[in-house]
Amino acid sequence: MSNEPMTTKADDAIITVRNLSKYFDDFEALRDITLDVKRSEVLCLIGPSGSGKSTLLRCLNFLEQYDGGEVHLDGELIGWKDISHNPRKPLSSEALRKQRQHIGMVFQHFHLWPHMSALDNVAEALMSVRKLTKKEAREKAMTALTKVHLEDKAQNYPANLSGGQQQRVAIARAIAMEPRVMLFDEPTSALDPELVGEVLSVMKDLAAEGMTMVVVTHEMGFAAHVADRVAFLDSGRLVTCVPPQEMFGREPDDARVRSFLQTYRERNVV
Amino acid sequence: METELFVRYGPALLYGFGITILCWLVGSIGGVIVGFLLACLNRWGPRFIGWVIYAYVEVIRGTPFMIQLFILYYGGPYIGLLLTPVQAGIISFIIYGSPYFAEIFRSGFNAIPKGQIEAARCVGLPESRILWRIILPQMLVPITAPLTNFFIILTKETAILSVVTVPELLFQTQTMAAETFTFVEPFLVLSLFYWLMVVVTGWIGARVEQRVTRHLKRA
DSSP states (O other), X not given: OOSOTTSOOGGGEEEEEEEEEEEETTEEEEEEEEEEEETTOEEEEEOSTXXXXXXXXXXXXXXXXXXXXXXXXXXXXXXXXXXXXXSOEEOOXXXXXXXXXXXXXXXXXXXXXXXXXXXXXXXXXXXXXXXXXXXXHHHHHHHHHHHTTOGGGTTXXXXXXXXXXXXXXXXXXXXXXXXXXXXXXXXXXXXXXXXXXXXXXXXXXXHHTTOEEEEEOSOHHXXXXXXXEEEEEETTEXXXXXXHHHHHXXXXXXXXXXXXXXXXXXXXXX | OOHHHHHHHHHXXXXXXXXXXXXXXXXXHHHHHHHHHHHHHHHHSOHHHHHHHHHHHHHHHTSOHHHHHHIIIIIGGXXXXXXXXXXXXXXXXXXXXXXXXXXXXXXXXXXXXXXXXXXXXXXXXXXXXXXXXXXXXXXXXXXXXXHHHHHHHHHHHGGGGGGGTOOSHHHHHHHHHHHHOOOHHHHHHHHHHHHHHHHHHHHHHHHHHHHHTGGGSOO
């Protein structure tokens, strides 16, 4: 681990984002984003709604096709086969599938498959992607469920789980694939307040184990206490990316950051 | 009721019932398969195929089944398509049913939340596996009732096959009525046969629906 958190060594980065831009028709969702995520780092993306946080996150695993710039995971260009030509050529769905196996994703609304038990939700990709036998897959899925403290709910259908439990199953589904990075898209925004803690605590455990995590969140407490760095986005632009002490500890220089954080300060969150 | 009449015509009626069931089952299952393929092509195929399918659905849904049957059976020979009445009946049933089934499947595809498919792609599931394991089992929930409905409607559409001399139930019943000058009894029996098909179909549909909605029940 580097002793100089402020400098970015290129070989230290697992995800590199260079000059990323993304349009929805005429709307510029992301402009010229350049950002590194270091190995084992927890990076939180914050900012007002519509600022492009989720879009940026979804570009990292090509759920959104970015239009300009590059995203690399361990040096491998994500999503595009060829960017030297215009228009760009996307990878085949087979090649994209291979890349995505290394990128875990957790959604705001969980997106569990409601017709499968918690265990089968986790085991599905282990069987059909990792090609484990049903027995091996279920054992491995059970280990992942144990990690999120849901071993006793393995046979439940999602309809019989609380929101917090469903989100933890979704986390188990992603980590069972042993991804190199985990992406979280507002993982607690759809939860009742009393269920937020159990999900954040599982995420903290993951971070402590050294998982590289990119987290879009409105939980400033989580960002302040768990993140290694916090990136602030506004109108599709990366305003600043600094350690949380700098983001939350003192009066921010940037007016947009100041006014955004002010709303949280008023509620004594940070 | 002259029971002796039914002893005499019983075999013919049962034969007709058999032909009806044959045309209905093969025709509508064929319709389901073709309809499903159309819906898949419409969803995943190139755009111009979507337009072709759209035109097909509009034309077939916009014309009466009897006319389609006539054109196939009497018009077929002009282009070298010589079919027996039963063959024509089954094929026209497939042609007639498939657009309705395709529309039912299309609505089923649309009922699956996009996020679930994204989640499946994120763990690297192949598209074929997503269709088989994520989309299909869940779309059975919204489509079982309309599918059952349409199967039921088709049971009675088989009667139209009699106009091209398919020896099905109505054809046999009409023969019996004409030869014996009895009308009420044969047609009551005919209705009973259709009712039997409808009841069994409805029962199967209800069982399937129970099975595919299991996961939605809260413990």
